[in-house]
Amino acid sequence: xxxxxxxxxxxxxxxxxxxxxxxxxxxxxxxxxxxxxxxxxxxxxxxxxxxxxxxxxxxxxxxxxxxxxxxxxxxxxxxxxxxxxxxxxxxxxxxxxxxxxxxxxxxxxxxxxxxxxxxxxxxxxxxxxxxxxxxxxxxxxxxxxxxxxxxxxxxxxxxxxxxxxxxxxxxxxxxxxxxxxxxxxxxxxxxxxxxxxxxxxxxxxxxxxxxxxxxxxxxxxxxxxxxxxxxxxxxxxxxxxxxxxxxxxxxxxxxxxxxxxxxxxxxxxxxxxxxxxxxxxxxxxxxxxxxxxxxxxxxxxxxxxxxxxxxxxxxxxxxxxxxxxxxxxxxxxxxxxxxxxxxxxxxxxxxxxxxxxxxxxxxxxxxxxxxxxxxxxxxxxxxxxxxxxxxxxxxxxxxxxxxxxxxxxxxxxxxxxxxxxxxxxxxxxxxxxxxxxxxxxxxxxxxxxxxxxxxxxxxxxxxxxxxxxxxxxxxxxxxxxxxxxxx
Numbered sequence: 053x054x055x056x057x058x059x060x061x062x063x064x065x066x067x068x069x070x071x072x073x074x075x076x077x078x079x080x081x082x083x084x085x086x087x088x089x090x091x092x093x094x095x096x097x098x099x100x101x102x103x104x105x106x107x108x109x110x111x112x113x114x115x116x117x118x119x120x121x122x123x124x125x126x127x128x129x130x131x132x133x134x135x136x137x138x139x140x141x142x143x144x145x146x147x148x149x150x151x152x153x154x155x156x157x158x159x160x161x162x163x164x165x166x167x168x169x170x171x172x173x174x175x176x177x178x179x180x181x182x183x184x185x186x187x188x189x190x191x192x193x194x195x196x197x198x199x200x201x202x203x204x205x206x207x208x209x210x211x212x213x214x215x216x217x218x219x220x221x222x223x224x225x226x227x228x229x230x231x232x233x234x235x236x237x238x239x240x241x242x243x244x245x246x247x248x249x250x251x252x253x254x255x256x257x258x259x260x261x262x263x264x265x266x267x268x269x270x271x272x273x274x275x276x277x278x279x280x281x282x283x284x285x286x287x288x289x290x291x292x293x294x295x296x297x298x299x300x301x302x303x304x305x306x307x308x309x310x311x312x313x314x315x316x317x318x319x320x321x322x323x324x325x326x327x328x329x330x331x332x333x334x335x336x337x338x339x340x341x342x343x344x345x346x347x348x349x350x351x352x353x354x355x356x357x358x359x360x361x362x363x364x365x366x367x368x369x370x371x372x373x374x375x376x377x378x379x380x381x382x383x384x385x386x387x388x389x390x391x392x393x394x395x396x397x398x399x400x401x402x403x404x405x406x407x408x409x410x411x412x413x414x415x416x417x418x419x420x421x422x423x424x425x426x427x428x429x430x431x432x433x434x435x436x437x438x439x440x441x442x443x444x445x446x447x448x449x450x451x452x453x454x455x456x457x458x459x460x461x462x463x464x465x466x467x468x469x470x471x472x473x474x475x476x477x478x479x480x481x482x483x484x485x486x487x488x489x490x491x492x493x494x495x496x497x498x499x500x501x502x503x504x505x506x507x508x509x510x511x512x513x514x515x516x517x518x519x520x521x522x523x524x525x526x527x528x529x530x531x532x533x534x535x536x537x538x539x
Contacts (some may be wrong), residue, residue, distance in 0.1 A: 138185030
C-alpha cells in the first residue's frame with residue numbers, strides 16, 4: 053500500500069496542490085476499507101472447513117457430558133435396587149445339637165437329646181416391600197427429566213460462551229478493519245503538519261497516535277476476553293476422560309485449530325406469542341411447569357409421598373414363621389424314640405408409637421412438604437427470570453432496529469462528512485478522529501446488541517424446554533434444544 057504521508061509530501065508547493073493530494077485520502081480510505089473487507093471474506097472462506105458453529109458446539113457438549121453418563125449409571129443402580137427392595141428377606145436355616153449331656157456326651161443317653169434342623173421366614177410389615185419397590189421405581193423416573201434439564205442447561209451455557217467468544221472475535225475484526233484507517237489519518241496529519249499547509253496542529257498528531265495506542269489496548273482486552281471464554285467453552289467440548297466413562301465409544305480427536313464460525317448464529321425464538329401476548333401469572337406458571345427441572349421435583353414429591361405411606365406401615369406388625377424337626381436316637385435299651393416337630397410364629401407389637409412410629413410419619417410428611425416448597429421456590433425464580441429476560445429481549449429488539457435503521461447510517465454519514473470537510477481544509481482533524489471513533493464504537497455496540505439479543509432468545513428457549521402443557525394455553529411451543537425425556 054502507498055504511504056499517504058509520502059504521497060502528500062512529494063511536490064507540495066501550494067495550497068491547491070495540497071488540496072488535490074488531500075483528495076487522494078478519500079480514495080485511499082475507501083480502498084483500505086474494501087481491501088480489508090475482501091481479505092476478511094477470503095480468510096473466512098479459507099477457514100470454513102474448520103469452523104465451530106453454535107449448533108456443533110451444543111451437540112458436542114451434550115455428547116461429551118460425563119454428568120449425563122453418570123446419571124445413566126445412577127438410574128440403572130436405582131432400578132436394580134428396586135428389584136432388591138421388592139424381594140422377601142432370605143429364609144434362615146439352622147442346624148443344632150440340643151440338650152446334649154455334658155457328663156458323657158452320649159447322644160442316646162437322655163430322651164431330650166436331639167439333632168435339630170430348623171427353618172424360619174420373616175415377613176415385613178404390611179405392604180412395606182411393595183411400597184419400597186414402588187418408591188425406588190418412582191425415584192428412577194426422575195432421571196430422564198434430569199438429563200433433559202441438563203441438556204437444556206448445556207445448550208444455554210454453551211450458547212452464552214460461544215456468543216461471547218463470537219462477539220470478541222467480531223469486535224477484534226472491526227477494530228483491525230478500522231486500524232489501518234486510523235494509521236492513514238495519522239499519516240495525513242503528519243504530512244499536513246510537516247508541509248505547514250492546512251490547519252493541522254501538533255496536538256492533532258499526538259491525538260492520532262494516542263487513538264492508535266488506545267485501539268491496541270482495546271484489541272488486547274478483546275483478545276483476553278475471547279481467550280477466557282474460549283477456554284471456558286473448551287471445558288464442555290473436551291474429549292478428556294470421555295472414552296473411559298462414556299457408554300459410547302468416542303474417538304478422541306485433537307481440537308487443533310478449530311475456530312469460532314465467522315457467520316453470526318440465528319437462534320430462532322420458539323414462538324413469538326411468548327413475547328407478543330400478555331400472559332397472566334397463572335398462564336406463565338402453567339407454561340413453565342412443563343420444564344424438566346420442575347418435572348424432576350414433581351417426581352421427587354411423588355417419591356416422598358410414597359415415603360409417607362411407607363412410614364405408616366410401621367404401625368403394622370412384622371411376622372416371622374418358624375418350623376423345626378428334631379431327630380432323637382433310640383434309648384440304651386434299644387426302644388425307639390419318636391422324633392419331634394415344632395412350628396411357631398412370632399410378631400412385633402407396635403405398642404409404644406408416640407416416640408417412634410408417629411415421629412417417623414411426621415418426618416415423612418415434613419420431607420414431602422419441604423420438596424413441595426423447593427418446587428414452588430424454583431418455579432417462582434424461573435418466573436422472575438423469564439419475565440426479566442422477555443423484557444430484556446423486547447428492549448434489545450427496539451435498540452437493534454434503532455441502530456440498524458438510524459444510528460449506524462447517520463454515524464457513517466457524519467464520519468464521511470467530517471472527512472470530506474477536513475480534506476477540503478474546512479474541518480478540524482480532531483472532529484474527523486472523533487467521528488471515526490464514534491462510528492467504530494457504534495458498530496461494536498450494534499454487535500453487542502445483536503449478541504445480547506441472541507443470548508436472550510437462547511435463555512427464553514431454555515425456559516420453554518418440554519413445555520407441553522402450553523397446548524392448553526396458547527398452542528404447543530417447540531424447542532430447538534429440547535430432547536425427549538425417554539433418553
